[in-house]
Amino acid sequence: MILLLIVSAVTFGIFFLLPKLAGQSSDQLAQQYIGKAPTAADIAAVKKNLGLDKPVYEQYWDFLKGIFVGVDYKFGPDVATCHRPCFGYSFKTHIEVWPEIQSRLPVTLSLAAGAAVIWVVSGVATGVLSALRPGSLFDRAAMGVALAGVSLPMFFTGALALALFTYQWPIFERSDYVPLLEDPFAWARTLVLPWVTLAFLYSALYARLTRAGMLETLNEDYIRTARAKGLRERKVVVRHGLRAALTPIITVFGMDLGLLLGGALITEQVFSLQGVGAFAVQAITANDLPNILGVTLLAAFFIVLCNLVVDVLYAAVDPRVRLS
Amino acid sequence: MTDSDDLTKTTAATDAAAPAAIAEPVAEGGAAPTAFLEVRDLRVHFPTDDGVVKSVDGLSFKLEKGKTLGIVGESGSGKSVTSLAVMGLHRASRQQRSKVRMSGEIWLDGQELIGADPDDVRRLRGREMAMIFQDPLSALHPFYSVGQQIVEAYRVHHDVDKKTARKRAIEMLDRVGIPQPDKRVDDHPHQFSGGMRQRAMIAMALVNNPELLIADEPTTALDVTVQAQILDLIRDLQKEFGSAVIIITHDLGVVAELADDLLVMYGGRCIERGPAEKVFYAPQHPYTWGLLGSMPRIDREQTDRLIPVKGSPPSLINVPSGCAFNPRCPYADIPKDNLTRTVRPELRQVDNGGTPANEGVAGGGGHFSACHMSQEERERIWTEEIAPKL
Numbered sequence: 081m082i083l084l085l086i087v088s089a090v091t092f093g094i095f096f097l098l099p100k101l102a103g104q105s106s107d108q109l110a111q112q113y114i115g116k117a118p119t120a121a122d123i124a125a126v127k128k129n130l131g132l133d134k135p136v137y138e139q140y141w142d143f144l145k146g147i148f149v150g151v152d153y154k155f156g157p158d159v160a161t162c163h164r165p166c167f168g169y170s171f172k173t174h175i176e177v178w179p180e181i182q183s184r185l186p187v188t189l190s191l192a193a194g195a196a197v198i199w200v201v202s203g204v205a206t207g208v209l210s211a212l213r214p215g216s217l218f219d220r221a222a223m224g225v226a227l228a229g230v231s232l233p234m235f236f237t238g239a240l241a242l243a244l245f246t247y248q249w250p251i252f253e254r255s256d257y258v259p260l261l262e263d264p265f266a267w268a269r270t271l272v273l274p275w276v277t278l279a280f281l282y283s284a285l286y287a288r289l290t291r292a293g294m295l296e297t298l299n300e301d302y303i304r305t306a307r308a309k310g311l312r313e314r315k316v317v318v319r320h321g322l323r324a325a326l327t328p329i330i331t332v333f334g335m336d337l338g339l340l341l342g343g344a345l346i347t348e349q350v351f352s353l354q355g356v357g358a359f360a361v362q363a364i365t366a367n368d369l370p371n372i373l374g375v376t377l378l379a380a381f382f383i384v385l386c387n388l389v390v391d392v393l394y395a396a397v398d399p400r401v402r403l404s
Numbered sequence: 405m406t407d408s409d410d411l412t413k414t415t416a417a418t419d420a421a422a423p424a425a426i427a428e429p430v431a432e433g434g435a436a437p438t439a440f441l442e443v444r445d446l447r448v449h450f451p452t453d454d455g456v457v458k459s460v461d462g463l464s465f466k467l468e469k470g471k472t473l474g475i476v477g478e479s480g481s482g483k484s485v486t487s488l489a490v491m492g493l494h495r496a497s498r499q500q501r502s503k504v505r506m507s508g509e510i511w512l513d514g515q516e517l518i519g520a521d522p523d524d525v526r527r528l529r530g531r532e533m534a535m536i537f538q539d540p541l542s543a544l545h546p547f548y549s550v551g552q553q554i555v556e557a558y559r560v561h562h563d564v565d566k567k568t569a570r571k572r573a574i575e576m577l578d579r580v581g582i583p584q585p586d587k588r589v590d591d592h593p594h595q596f597s598g599g600m601r602q603r604a605m606i607a608m609a610l611v612n613n614p615e616l617l618i619a620d621e622p623t624t625a626l627d628v629t630v631q632a633q634i635l636d637l638i639r640d641l642q643k644e645f646g647s648a649v650i651i652i653t654h655d656l657g658v659v660a661e662l663a664d665d666l667l668v669m670y671g672g673r674c675i676e677r678g679p680a681e682k683v684f685y686a687p688q689h690p691y692t693w694g695l696l697g698s699m700p701r702i703d704r705e706q707t708d709r710l711i712p713v714k715g716s717p718p719s720l721i722n723v724p725s726g727c728a729f730n731p732r733c734p735y736a737d738i739p740k741d742n743l744t745r746t747v748r749p750e751l752r753q754v755d756n757g758g759t760p761a762n763e764g765v766a767g768g769g770g771h772f773s774a775c776h777m778s779q780e781e782r783e784r785i786w787t788e789e790i791a792p793k794l
Binding site: 212213214298300301302304305306307308309310311312313316320323324397398399400 | 491493496497498499526527528529530531534535537539542543544545546547549556557560561592594605608609
């Protein structure tokens with residue numbers, strides 16, 4: 081329930097505020113839609129068609145209706161049916177927003193999911209190993225690399241990776257995105273570089289997070305109890321230590337993944353991937369409000385969704401959170 | 405090997421003033437032990453940036469099966485460190501091993517533990533020796549059910565399937581007095597009350613029938629009403645299983661009824677040791693007097709306020725020279741030649757004309773105390789000044 085309220089508040093906020101932030105009146109919006117120098121009659125017609133002449137709550141209602149049931153736009157005798165979920169039409173290309181986003185989603189999903197797997201596994205593993213021997217050579221080296229990973233921006237590491245592995249030594253050639261189901265090998269091949277680069281950025285953070293969490297957890301009394309049982313140290317660390325240290329990592333992971341699913345803007349730019357992030361950048365550059373509205377809403381949706389999943393995971397991991 | 409060199413050096417430096425009196429009895433590589441648990445000249449040191457923390461510095465005791473030893477002392481006296489040393493919990497992980505220096509001997513059932521491979525000691529943990537801790541809420545893992553944790557403890561040492569182990573867990577929970585054990589077995593620690601948690605802890609510790617049970621402040625975190633129940637439970641189970649029990653506490657009241665022998669620790673050493681009733685009713689060390697004086701008792705008429713032991717526990721990095729208790733001891737000036745401040749007193753047998761506690765391990769029977777005052781003086785002070793006030 082609360083979730084739905086948040087979602088609706090977010091949608092309305094975006095819907096209501098975006099044009100204002102862009103500093104546009106409904107006239108200007110209509111003008112954008114037409115594109116060329118319009119006459120006053122054109123503007124009035126478009127405003128009527130798009131419903132821009134209605135009060136804002138009605139517009140919002142229509143907008144919501146569009147998302148859930150679809151909308152028919154009438155252009156004189158023509159009727160354009162915008163199927164649900166309908167976010168309207170692009171001002172610039174006059175293409176429906178949702179199919180455009182939909183076609184780009186697989187790219188973003190592939191990018192985010194692949195990178196997430198890499199960064200969680202490598203980050204957590206590094207963090208655990210570091211925590212087992214704090215101050216050791218491995219620990220210092222790992223934390224040094226992690227510091228670099230946290231500090232180096234994507235547009236630097238990404239460009240560097242491209243320069244090295246695509247141009248200097250052409251191991252991963254540039255190619256367009258290949259759908260997973262079409263050719264899994266080619267799919268992975270095109271994505272390896274962005275995955276690793278993106279994962280490097282995040283795994284650094286996760287390694288530090290895991291290390292700190294583990295160091296704290298390993299001092300807990302229940303770790304001593306686990307050792308007193310005669311458990312092997314490996315089991316003590318993984319079953320008792322890591323399990324408890326995982327909770328804060330899950331939280332951060334939910335947020336990070338949610339953000340990423342809304343489009344990895346810089347990564348997609350650097351690696352010329354046609355994902356949602358690239359779409360968002362194009363929409364913003366073109367000041368294409370329906371598109372911006374669409375991707376923003378999608379991003380918000382993913383964040384809310386991921387947080388919901390995190391809450392569920394919490395309950396699975398920590399029995400104290402479960403409702404009795 | 406550098407470890408032992410280090411220890412010798414530090415000991416020599418501190419005790420240079422009176423080497424003869426301090427020299428620890430010859431027990432190195434000594435004969436096989438006679439008792440079930442025998443600790444000889446145990447030293448547990450932690451090197452830190454500020455210096456070496458000598459948490460335990462030359463401790464010896466014996467314990468037979470079926471008997472209970474109470475180790476008493478204030479915070480930082482080395483009691484917990486001692487118990488963790490016996491359990492091998494200072495050397496369980498690589499990180500721990502890098503932080504501790506241990507020497508001496510710990511013989512458990514004919515097996516020496518300090519020189520043993522940590523993995524061999526691990527195999528003994530939970531099976532031969534088990535431990536229960538002060539705060540059962542933090543000592544139980546919050547994410548696993550009580551049953552899971554007991555099952556895990558059982559299956560470390562028994563090659564059985566989960567079902568069998570679960571049956572065993574329920575049986576143990578029933579044994580320690582948890583109602584509806586077949587239902588509560590799936591509860592998590594936060595769903596248990598404090599006393600129940602400690603019961604579950606005990607069930608977990610005893611699931612493998614260990615021969616040695618160490619209880620580190622088992623009742624400190626519990627309600628007063630529950631304390632007695634838990635102590636009764638420990639005593640009953642000890643009778644049933646015939647295990648040796650070490651109870652560590654700062655509260656003399658806890659061990660008053662339970663312990664056969666008492667060992668009073670101060671500054672990482674034993675300052676008095678003997679049969680419980682002797683240490684209780686004829687204590688021979690000013691620090692023990694202090695402990696008794698600061699203990700509320702309802703079996704005697706309270707004529708005065710509690711008498712606290714003045715001052716604070718000694719630094720374990722720079723232990724006071726001579727008797728570690730001398731800065732706080734009201735009788736420090738009685739022995740001649742400033743002896744209290746220069747020479748560390750040896751443990752001497754009280755009830756046998758002051759024979760030194762040779763080998764430092766003569767556990768059975770004797771009453772020992774480490775004080776420079778003559779026995780006559782101590783007995784006079786006890787009977788005339790201390791006992792009437794208690």
